[in-house]
Amino acid sequence: MIRLLGMLMLACMLPLTGGCAVLGYAAAVIPGAGTKARYAGLAGQRVAVMTWTERAVTYDYGALPADVSMGVEHKLVQAADPKVNLEELKGTAFVDPRQVFRWQKNHPELENRSLEEVAPKVAAALGCTRLIYLEVSPFSIYDPRTPVLLKGQATVTIRVAEIGSGGAVKLGYEEAGLISEFPEKAPEGVPPTDTVTPTYIYQGLVDKITSDVAKRFFSSAPGEE
Numbered sequence: 264m265i266r267l268l269g270m271l272m273l274a275c276m277l278p279l280t281g282g283c284a285v286l287g288y289a290a291a292v293i294p295g296a297g298t299k300a301r302y303a304g305l306a307g308q309r310v311a312v313m314t315w316t317e318r319a320v321t322y323d324y325g326a327l328p329a330d331v332s333m334g335v336e337h338k339l340v341q342a343a344d345p346k347v348n349l350e351e352l353k354g355t356a357f358v359d360p361r362q363v364f365r366w367q368k369n370h371p372e373l374e375n376r377s378l379e380e381v382a383p384k385v386a387a388a389l390g391c392t393r394l395i396y397l398e399v400s401p402f403s404i405y406d407p408r409t410p411v412l413l414k415g416q417a418t419v420t421i422r423v424a425e426i427g428s429g430g431a432v433k434l435g436y437e438e439a440g441l442i443s444e445f446p447e448k449a450p451e452g453v454p455p456t457d458t459v460t461p462t463y464i465y466q467g468l469v470d471k472i473t474s475d476v477a478k479r480f481f482s483s484a485p486g487e488e
Contacts (some may be wrong), residue, residue, distance in 0.1 A: 314327070383426060419472060446464075
């Protein structure tokens with residue numbers, strides 16, 4: 264399989280939906296019906312984002328954990344800009360996702376440990392008070408029914424660990440079975456072309472995952488499109 268673009272290149276290209284303008288970011292990632300934050304506990308906290316994927320997935324998409332973590336952090340940083348004035352992200356600071364990924368790579372012994380075990384170690388090493396821990400499984404850019412067609416599909420579990428003094432951990436939020444797809448309007452997949460390539464589908468799916476995750480953490484008013 265093709266080794267896809269690394270996290271630094273992805274950061275330059277995200278998001279595909281045009282949300283890089285800071286003031287328009289919240290509107291860019293959230294449909295016009297308006298949404299309420301599902302977890303509103305990031306204000307005033309120092310946040311780290313960490314992503315886990317199955318070993319079989321990383322064989323084909325080695326950059327995926329870093330790309331997802333960077334994409335979520337990148338979007339939350341934009342949404343936390345004081346000009347955007349989102350209540351749920353006021354005073355929120357973020358750990359550089361590259362630093363989180365390096366720490367994660369240096370501690371493979373924690374790969375299959377529980378969040379309650381991982382979170383206090385991350386907090387002690389990186390100084391975070393909230394850990395957004397994502398599990399992406401499965402992840403595919405091909406339609407399983409017709410492998411010649413391209414169709415990005417992924418399932419994400421979101422957990423937020425609240426780390427208190429002394430490393431005490433509380434599960435602040437959990438959501439399992441979040442399904443992200445790209446392109447959304449092609450349920451049966453699309454044939455590859457010169458422009459619709461595996462890399463394009465990969466980038467679009469990562470963008471969709473990171474938007475779906477990020478919007479769990481802040482609200483938008485109706486009509487923001």
